Structures are given as structure tokens and as C-alpha cells.
Amino acid sequence: MKAASVVLVFALATPAQADEAETGAANLDPAAGDPGGMGQPTPPPFETAPAAPSSGLKLGGAIRGRYDLRFNNVGSDGQRRTSSNLSFDTLILKADYDSPTFFGAAQYRFYGGSFLYGKASGYHNYPGEISFPVYAYAGAKLSNQDKIAVGIQPVPFDDQFWGSAFLNSMGFVIGLEEVYNAGITYTHEEPAFKVEAGFFPTTAPNAFGISEDAARYSVNIVKGDPANPLASRNAERNMMVGHAQYRLSSSATGEVSVSGSAWLSTVHNFDTDRDGWRRAFAVSVKAIEGPWHAKLLAARQDMSLRNPGSEQTVTVGNFDAPFNIAADGTLLFGEVGRKVETGSFPFSLQVFANYAYFAKARTEFKDSQRLDLGAYWADKATGRIRIWSELLVGRNDPFIGAGQYATGAAQGGDDHLKVSFLAVFGYYF
Numbered sequence: 069m070k071a072a073s074v075v076l077v078f079a080l081a082t083p084a085q086a087d088e089a090e091t092g093a094a095n096l097d098p099a100a101g102d103p104g105g106m107g108q109p110t111p112p113p114f115e116t117a118p119a120a121p122s123s124g125l126k127l128g129g130a131i132r133g134r135y136d137l138r139f140n141n142v143g144s145d146g147q148r149r150t151s152s153n154l155s156f157d158t159l160i161l162k163a164d165y166d167s168p169t170f171f172g173a174a175q176y177r178f179y180g181g182s183f184l185y186g187k188a189s190g191y192h193n194y195p196g197e198i199s200f201p202v203y204a205y206a207g208a209k210l211s212n213q214d215k216i217a218v219g220i221q222p223v224p225f226d227d228q229f230w231g232s233a234f235l236n237s238m239g240f241v242i243g244l245e246e247v248y249n250a251g252i253t254y255t256h257e258e259p260a261f262k263v264e265a266g267f268f269p270t271t272a273p274n275a276f277g278i279s280e281d282a283a284r285y286s287v288n289i290v291k292g293d294p295a296n297p298l299a300s301r302n303a304e305r306n307m308m309v310g311h312a313q314y315r316l317s318s319s320a321t322g323e324v325s326v327s328g329s330a331w332l333s334t335v336h337n338f339d340t341d342r343d344g345w346r347r348a349f350a351v352s353v354k355a356i357e358g359p360w361h362a363k364l365l366a367a368r369q370d371m372s373l374r375n376p377g378s379e380q381t382v383t384v385g386n387f388d389a390p391f392n393i394a395a396d397g398t399l400l401f402g403e404v405g406r407k408v409e410t411g412s413f414p415f416s417l418q419v420f421a422n423y424a425y426f427a428k429a430r431t432e433f434k435d436s437q438r439l440d441l442g443a444y445w446a447d448k449a450t451g452r453i454r455i456w457s458e459l460l461v462g463r464n465d466p467f468i469g470a471g472q473y474a475t476g477a478a479q480g481g482d483d484h485l486k487v488s489f490l491a492v493f494g495y496y497f
Contacts, residue, residue: 126164132157132494134182140486142470155182156195157492165206171215172206177285179387190278198388200275202285203248216254220272223247224255224264224311225329226350230365231403231422233440234456234492235467238424239401241436241477242393243287243384244331244348244367248272249307261314268307268333282385289335289346292383292390298475299390300337300375300383304346307333322357335373335382342374359407370429371395380430381478391466392478396429415445415455426477434480436464457491 134157141151162175179185180197187193205219222228230237230245239245251268274290277283281290292299313327331348350367373379373395381392405420419442426436442458462468462485466476469486 123167124165128162128164128497130158130160130494130496132160132492134493135489135491136183137489138470139488140469140484148470153183155184157182157494159195168209170206170208171217172219174204175202176200177202185388198277198283200277200284201272213258214254214256216252218252220248220250221253221266223249223268223307223309223331224253224266225309225331225348226311226327226352226365226367227354230352230401231363231440232405232418232420232444233422233442234458234490235440235460237401237422237440238399238426238436238438238465238477239365239367240287241466242369242397242399242426243289244350244369244399247286247288249286249288251307259315261312263310263312265310266308268309269305271304277388279385279388279390282390283388284386287384287386289382290385290390291338292385292392296383296390296474298378298381298392300373300377300381300392301339302373302375302382303336303338305334305336307331322355322360324353324355327352327354329367335371337374337376339376340374344371344373344379346371359409360405362404363402365399365401367399367401369397369399380433381475389473391473392475394426394428394430394433394478398427398429400425400427414448415453416448418444420444428480433478434464434483436462436477436480438462438465438468452496453494454496455491455493458489460488460490462486 134155136151136153138151141149159178160175163173165172176199178196178199180191181193181195185191185193185198191197201220203220203222205217205221207215207217209215225244225247228246230239236245249268249271251266253264253266255262255264271288272284272286274281275283280293289302289304291301291303309329309331311327311329313325315323315325317324329350331346333346335344335346337344346369348367348369350365352363352365354363355361371382373382375382380395382395383390383392385391401422401424403420403422405418408417408419410417422440424438428435439461440458442456445455447453460468464472464476464480464483465486466473468488469481472481472486475481
């Protein structure tokens with residue numbers, strides 16, 4: 069790959085301005101996963117992408133803790149304050165199976181017992197009070213290039229993970245990045261290109277929590293809690309999703325590839341008993357050169373809803389907490405990252421910076437933004453000890469800053485910059 073091409077992509081992917089917001093409800097911590105697929109940089113091996121064993125069944129999991137430093141929180145008296153919390157994060161159980169003919173994977177998570185799920189929010193606050201499957205699927209290898217899979221599995225809309233951040237990007241917030249739904253997929257992969265297509269009759273199921281419909285990992289369109297007058301009551305059905313990726317150039321030290329994706333579905337409203345639709349499209353380009361990687365992505369999402377009230381917003385939810393997003397908008401995302409040589413130090417290191425901007429179609433809505441400056445550490449000896457640390461800056465982002473969660477990604481929050489620091493540390497077995 070020519071150096072000039074790499075320089076151009078890196079320059080375009082550099083974050084332009086600070087932008088991210090924080091959650092004030094139970095869900096603040098969707099964990100990003102290991103970016104996978106053709107032409108993907110090789111960031112840390114996160115837990116949400118199952119690493120298939122060479123043969124047979126492999127059981128594993130992780131236990132994680134977290135530290136949150138939030139510079140724009142609110143105390144019980146309503147006054148702005150900085151908060152600091154060290155707490156339990158999650159217990160993960162997983163299973164992977166692989167053979168020359170068949171493969172499969174499953175993962176289940178347990179949350180609760182942390183400051184995110186306090187008694188003031190209606191929880192008893194014990195570990196495992198909130199739990200849900202992340203994925204559970206099985207498949208067959210039809211040939212060296214073709215495979216099919218059935219079950220709760222990644223929806224093939226661009227790469228499963230758009231970047232390297234633990235919290236993923238604004239793409240996760242609006243329900244396009246790292247989504248796991250129930251259906252069937254087909255994958256064909258050649259050295260220079262990859263094609264994926266899937267049909268998903270329904271989303272992953274609502275599991276165990278106290279919300280109406282949001283005890284799930286992925287951000288899905290859901291039935292909002294009746295106590296919220298701004299909530300809609302919808303479900304997404306019959307999703308047809310496809311992704312094609314082509315490698316433009318390749319060398320011994322890097323490559324450049326481009327991708328295109330499409331998502332078409334039905335959105336049913338339970339109050340009117342009528343069907344609307346969702347349409348989403350994305351294009352992206354990514355590059356790898358030695359220890360560097362970079363990515364640019366643009367996505368457009370539009371919904372025609374049949375809500376009894378406003379059709380400009382829709383309720384989504386995950387981690388047992390519903391929130392609203394704008395029905396129509398354009399998302400821009402860019403990331404640049406690098407593996408750092410650490411010599412004899414016992415931990416490997418990767419650093420990255422990414423930026424996302426969600427421009428909402430309604431001019432009266434306030435756009436959402438996020439800047440993420442992060443580092444990932446893993447012990448070189450076993451890779452079992454893993455640490456994520458990220459500085460998050462956002463505006464109208466539900467995952468950053470008090471008061472942004474319910475409407476930050478919809479009409480907007482207070483339109484002020486919010487800042488937080490997150491460190492997640494875990495042992496993987």
C-alpha cells in the first residue's frame with residue numbers, strides 16, 4: 069500500500085472536535101468487541117467476538133470491575149458535582165465450538181450490584197439482578213468460502229465493531245453498531261472480497277431486569293416504559309441486512325478496503341397496530357499500515373413510524389434502560405489508532421482516538437457528538453488480564469453526562485459538553 073494513501077486516510081480520520089455524552093440511567097456500559105473481518109486492524113481481543121478454538125468445545129468467561137470518574141454528574145440535591153465510583157461491572161460466561169464442518173458460540177452476561185443499578189432506581193442491587201444473552205448461534209461451513217449460521221448473532225451492517233472503543237461509538241447508540249438479533253446469515257469470503265447477508269425475523273429477546281422491554285445487550289427498538297410520556301411502543305421485525313467489503317490494495321505491511329451496507333426492516337407499533345419501516349445505509353473505508361490503523365464511515369438512517377404521537381423519535385433500549393433517539397439522521401465516524409511498542413514491559417498497549425457526529429434531520433433537534441481518547445492494555449504472558457481506559461467528551465450523548473440519557477440522542481440534552489473517564493479491568497478465563 070502506498071504511503072500517500074495511508075497519510076490521506078489518517079488525516080481524514082483524525083477527530084475534529086470534542087463530542088460525547090453520558091448516561092444517567094442503568095445502561096452506561098456496552099462493551100465493545102474485537103473488530104473482526106477482512107481488512108480489520110488488529111486491536112485487542114475483546115470478549116464479545118468469540119475466538120473460535122482450533123477444534124472442539126471451549127468454555128470461558130470473564131469477571132470485570134470498573135472505575136467511573138464523571139465530571140458532570142448531579143447530586144441528590146440537584147447540584148452539579150464530580151462523582152467517583154469503583155464497582156463491579158459484569159460476569160461473562162461463554163462457549164465456543166469449532167470443527168471442520170460446524171461451529172457455534174454463545175455468551176451470557178450478569179449485571180447488577182453496582183452504582184449503575186442503585187436502589188434509588190428501583191433495583192435491589194445484587195449481582196445478577198440484570199442478565200441477558202449477548203449471542204447464541206450455530207452454523208455450518210458449506211465450503212472454504214461459504215458458511216451459514218442460525219440464532220442470535222451479529223447483524224452484518226459494516227464491521228461488527230466500527231472502532232476500538234470499549235463503549236463503541238454513536239453507531240451503537242442509534243442501534244447500528246454491534247447489534248445481535250435472531251435470524252439466519254450467509255457469508256461468502258474470498259481473498260479480495262467478502263459478502264454477508266442476513267434475514268432477522270425479530271430482535272434478541274428481552275431477558276431479566278425491571279424495565280418493560282430493555283433487558284438486552286444490543287440497542288434495539290423497544291416498547292418504552294408506560295411511566296414515560298415520551299416513550300413509543302414499537303418492535304422491529306423482518307430485518308434484511310447486507311454487507312459487502314472489497315480490498316482495494318494490499319502489501320506485506322498493510323491494506324486498504326471499502327465497504328457498503330444496507331438495512332431494511334418493518335417497525336410495528338403496538339398502540340396503533342400499524343407497520344412502518346426503517347432504512348439504513350453505510351459506506352466506509354479503512355486502512356492498515358504497520359502498527360497504524362484508521363477508518364472513516366458515513367451512515368444514514370431513516371424511519372417511517374406509525375406512533376400515535378410523535379413520529380420524529382423512537383424508543384430504543386439496552387442494559388435494562390430505555391431511551392429515545394431521533395428517527396432520521398446522518399452519522400459520521402472516524403478513528404485512528406496505533407499499537408505501541410512496550411519493550412520488556414509485561415503489558416501490550418494500543419492507543420486510539422475516534423470521533424462521531426450524529427446530525428439529526430429535524431433542524432430543531434440538537435445534534436449529538438462524541439470524542440473518545442483511549443488506551444487498551446493486555447498482559448503479554450496470557451492475555452487474560454485486560455484493561456480499558458478512556459477519556460470521553462460528549463454533547464447530547466446519552467452515555468455521557470447527567471441529564472442526557474432520556475432525550476440526548478433524540479431532541480437533545482442541554483447542549484453542553486460533558487466529560488467523563490472510564491476504566492474497565494477484567495480477568496478472562
